[in-house]
Amino acid sequence: MTDLLNVENLRTVFETGEGTVQAVRGVSFSVRAGEVVGLVGESGSGKSVTARSLIRLIQPPGRIAAGKIEFDGEDLLGKTEKELRGIRGNRISMIFQDPMTSLNPVVRVGRQMTEVIRRHRKLGKEEARKTAIELLRQVGIPSPETRIDQYPHEFSGGMRQRVMIAMALSCKPQLLIADEPTTALDVTVQAQILHLIRELKDSTRTAVLMITHDLGVVAQICSRVVVMYGGLIMEEGPVERIFAAPRHPYTQGLLRSIPRPGTEEGKQRLTAIEGTPPNLADPPPGCPFRERCPHAMEVCAQMPHYTETELGHRALCWLLDNSRQTEASAVPEKGARV
Amino acid sequence: MNNYIIRRIVQAIPLLFVISIVSFSLIKLAPGDPVLSFVTPDMGADDVARIRQSMGLDQPAYVQYFAWFKNVLTGDLGYSLVSHRPVSTMILERIPATFGLMGASLLLSLLFALPLSMLAGAKQNSIPDRILSLLSYIGISIPSFWFSMMLIYLFAVEFHWLPSMGMRTIGVDSIWDILKHGILPCTVLTFINVSVYMRYIRSNTISQLEEDYVQIQYAYGASTGTVLLRHVFKNVILPVVTILGMSLPELIAGAFITESVFSWPGMGSLGITAVHGLDYPVIMGITMISSILLVIGNLAADILYGAVDPRIKTTG
Amino acid sequence: MNTMRLRHLRSQFRQQKTGVAALVILTVFVLVSLFAFLVPHDPNLIVVMERLQPPSAQHWFGTDDYGRDYLARALYGGRVSLAVGFLSMAIAVCVGTIVGTASGYFGGWVDNVLMRIVDVLMSIPSFFLMLILNAYLKPGIGTIILIIGALSWMNIARIVRAEAMSIKQREYVLYARVSGQAPSRIIAKHIIPNVMPTIIVSATINIASAILMESSLSFLGLGVKQPNSSWGSMLNDAQGFIVDAPYMAVFPGLFILLTVLSFNFLGDVFRAAFEPKANKR
Numbered sequence: 046m047t048d049l050l051n052v053e054n055l056r057t058v059f060e061t062g063e064g065t066v067q068a069v070r071g072v073s074f075s076v077r078a079g080e081v082v083g084l085v086g087e088s089g090s091g092k093s094v095t096a097r098s099l100i101r102l103i104q105p106p107g108r109i110a111a112g113k114i115e116f117d118g119e120d121l122l123g124k125t126e127k128e129l130r131g132i133r134g135n136r137i138s139m140i141f142q143d144p145m146t147s148l149n150p151v152v153r154v155g156r157q158m159t160e161v162i163r164r165h166r167k168l169g170k171e172e173a174r175k176t177a178i179e180l181l182r183q184v185g186i187p188s189p190e191t192r193i194d195q196y197p198h199e200f201s202g203g204m205r206q207r208v209m210i211a212m213a214l215s216c217k218p219q220l221l222i223a224d225e226p227t228t229a230l231d232v233t234v235q236a237q238i239l240h241l242i243r244e245l246k247d248s249t250r251t252a253v254l255m256i257t258h259d260l261g262v263v264a265q266i267c268s269r270v271v272v273m274y275g276g277l278i279m280e281e282g283p284v285e286r287i288f289a290a291p292r293h294p295y296t297q298g299l300l301r302s303i304p305r306p307g308t309e310e311g312k313q314r315l316t317a318i319e320g321t322p323p324n325l326a327d328p329p330p331g332c333p334f335r336e337r338c339p340h341a342m343e344v345c346a347q348m349p350h351y352t353e354t355e356l357g358h359r360a361l362c363w364l365l366d367n368s369r370q371t372e373a374s375a376v377p378e379k380g381a382r383v
Numbered sequence: 384m385n386n387y388i389i390r391r392i393v394q395a396i397p398l399l400f401v402i403s404i405v406s407f408s409l410i411k412l413a414p415g416d417p418v419l420s421f422v423t424p425d426m427g428a429d430d431v432a433r434i435r436q437s438m439g440l441d442q443p444a445y446v447q448y449f450a451w452f453k454n455v456l457t458g459d460l461g462y463s464l465v466s467h468r469p470v471s472t473m474i475l476e477r478i479p480a481t482f483g484l485m486g487a488s489l490l491l492s493l494l495f496a497l498p499l500s501m502l503a504g505a506k507q508n509s510i511p512d513r514i515l516s517l518l519s520y521i522g523i524s525i526p527s528f529w530f531s532m533m534l535i536y537l538f539a540v541e542f543h544w545l546p547s548m549g550m551r552t553i554g555v556d557s558i559w560d561i562l563k564h565g566i567l568p569c570t571v572l573t574f575i576n577v578s579v580y581m582r583y584i585r586s587n588t589i590s591q592l593e594e595d596y597v598q599i600q601y602a603y604g605a606s607t608g609t610v611l612l613r614h615v616f617k618n619v620i621l622p623v624v625t626i627l628g629m630s631l632p633e634l635i636a637g638a639f640i641t642e643s644v645f646s647w648p649g650m651g652s653l654g655i656t657a658v659h660g661l662d663y664p665v666i667m668g669i670t671m672i673s674s675i676l677l678v679i680g681n682l683a684a685d686i687l688y689g690a691v692d693p694r695i696k697t698t699g
Numbered sequence: 700m701n702t703m704r705l706r707h708l709r710s711q712f713r714q715q716k717t718g719v720a721a722l723v724i725l726t727v728f729v730l731v732s733l734f735a736f737l738v739p740h741d742p743n744l745i746v747v748m749e750r751l752q753p754p755s756a757q758h759w760f761g762t763d764d765y766g767r768d769y770l771a772r773a774l775y776g777g778r779v780s781l782a783v784g785f786l787s788m789a790i791a792v793c794v795g796t797i798v799g800t801a802s803g804y805f806g807g808w809v810d811n812v813l814m815r816i817v818d819v820l821m822s823i824p825s826f827f828l829m830l831i832l833n834a835y836l837k838p839g840i841g842t843i844i845l846i847i848g849a850l851s852w853m854n855i856a857r858i859v860r861a862e863a864m865s866i867k868q869r870e871y872v873l874y875a876r877v878s879g880q881a882p883s884r885i886i887a888k889h890i891i892p893n894v895m896p897t898i899i900v901s902a903t904i905n906i907a908s909a910i911l912m913e914s915s916l917s918f919l920g921l922g923v924k925q926p927n928s929s930w931g932s933m934l935n936d937a938q939g940f941i942v943d944a945p946y947m948a949v950f951p952g953l954f955i956l957l958t959v960l961s962f963n964f965l966g967d968v969f970r971a972a973f974e975p976k977a978n979k980r
Contacts (some may be wrong), residue, residue, distance in 0.1 A: 409831060532934065534947075635827070640919070677824060
């Protein structure tokens, strides 16, 4: 299978009064067609900025400083704003965290949907409306014929997220970026929404990039995981390998911090990782996790390499480096300027 | 929704009542004895007492108030001490000129303020934004009468392009003539109003552009123009109704001064003349009317807001 | 005022050059009107021979219709305008703060009564009311200060009330109340200091509008009257000479504009420094 999305050495920075914040510091990963990839990290890890960079939704003072984003064989960073508009919402779509604020409060749900549909597909008013009703039905909204003429505040949080999903899928995108789509919802609704996304991607063959801090979500839906920390990818691999044998101390810490009902251990132990994420305005030169890492060594003051432990499973850590004494060269090198 | 309207109207009634008491006190507290204006040197103390009685001035204040209030309800606001004409007639004559001027400037203000402030908000800190922001600072800081004087000097005195006084040229009866007289006062009021509205609408636009739904529109391929016109505009124009209601007192004060500088024959210049001549019944009448207009304006703004905002329509 | 706020203020002044300019202009105006006596002309000296002279080296701003030096008059007039603006602001801030904190802190019927009074006062066009009161009462600078102050505190009261209500809910205030401290002490120790930044912002904007009000009243001949003069009353005189001596209208008006503009700028700088949330908007 070929890669649908290929990100290479992506760097996104924000120019602030206090200096340049390096939110994403050289990130490379790929998503294959129809695959669900989890992008996991704490808040401030750079996962959301990475997601927004993919469709170039970074606004000043932020900018993509370097890297390459290839989508379906096309270079997204080389595209004009107008060409991008034809891709956004059409071939790459996005769902956001908070369904309560994601819809325009004073515009009817139906109009917000048909607007997107008609922007990308050559449909008449009536056809677009029919399509919207059909989409609402697909995402499980009862009596969509009447609901379509209502305002967002007449929907519950879960229902709004369903509307958002319907909108996101209205043009049958090849890639859906879901930025914490269940975080703001109740637990039972979370499960329903995840179930819906899984169902829809099975029926439409849409690839999903699931951004989340919740490893539970990852376990339910993803086939591959990318773990981010301090603007860098710490570990990447198939979901079962990451859960069974995490290689990076950070991933290990993350996994320890989720409660596991059923296991004797899970009843008592809930260890959060101590400390706070690094300040990305002035990131420390070496491994960003050094300050919080239980295995920190002297060499960690230098940037480690990625070590591939199995096929498709790599991690950024000196512990895995057999030639620890060899010269350390920073892995995310400065890429070509955009 | 209907409940909401009724509740707001019921809330306004006591307010109108208090306004009537305040207006009444304006006459009662006025310096000088109103009876004296009817007294001639040859009258004796008996005659003075009789006049006082016939005017009801020997009654306790609350009795006088209710008698007066009854008259007000029937539209009788008394007679001017200067021209001896009914106050209600005098005010009614003046209302079209005031409403015409205020209405025109209000409309123009919105026509300018909405697009300009949305542009400024969308292009925050750009050169046009900075220029507009400076202009609006000047607009809220400039004394309206001085701005009027400068315009009169430039356009009427120096260049003789526009008339500086009144609403009509004597002997000429055409709409064009009225419009020409209205240009300068209308410019003053519009400039000041636009400046006030711009500050609100601009900051509102900026905060709307930070909303999630805007980001999502971009994520779904909308252009900046689409986002502004189809999505932000609707959210920005709703609070404008409230801003209009809020700015009514300034609008009225501005109209008083501007009408007076341009001798525009409206309620404002009538009021100022009355204050100068201590013409209490007219003063009282104008206080009443302008306060009532203010209350009604605010009420209308609230109701209108309820009518156009879908969030209130279905829940309240 | 804690150090953090002062730091915010400094950084705001660094960012907004207009704020610095406003501060400079106001300082100059205050100093110049304080030291107005240094001008070698008597503002009240009538020299009929030198009537309505345009600006010259002798009389920088020209002379008025009585041949009085216009610069000297403008400087002394500025004294009155600034003093009226400042003092009526002081009255409005005092009344507004007292009403607002009482309303917000005690709530209940106190709040109800006070806020209804505010509603009524705000529903009468206050400018016209000022005109009327000025016509009724004994004219004089003191009267004007009282009238403007007494009719422009309502907005401050509303803002302070809202602030006081939210501060009242904070834990240290709740603690103070539970531990039985007297309301007057709590208000003085906890509420007022926390409302202070808001008050400073409102006060700055309030001076601006007070100066505008005074000048409007005086312009209409119902404010400062002879022998006193303010920028507004000077414009009242100038109105009659707009054809012969337009410079008479230019200078006082320009001074009012610059002063009010500076206070408005300053108010927004304070707002940005003290209310970081408002800054973004």
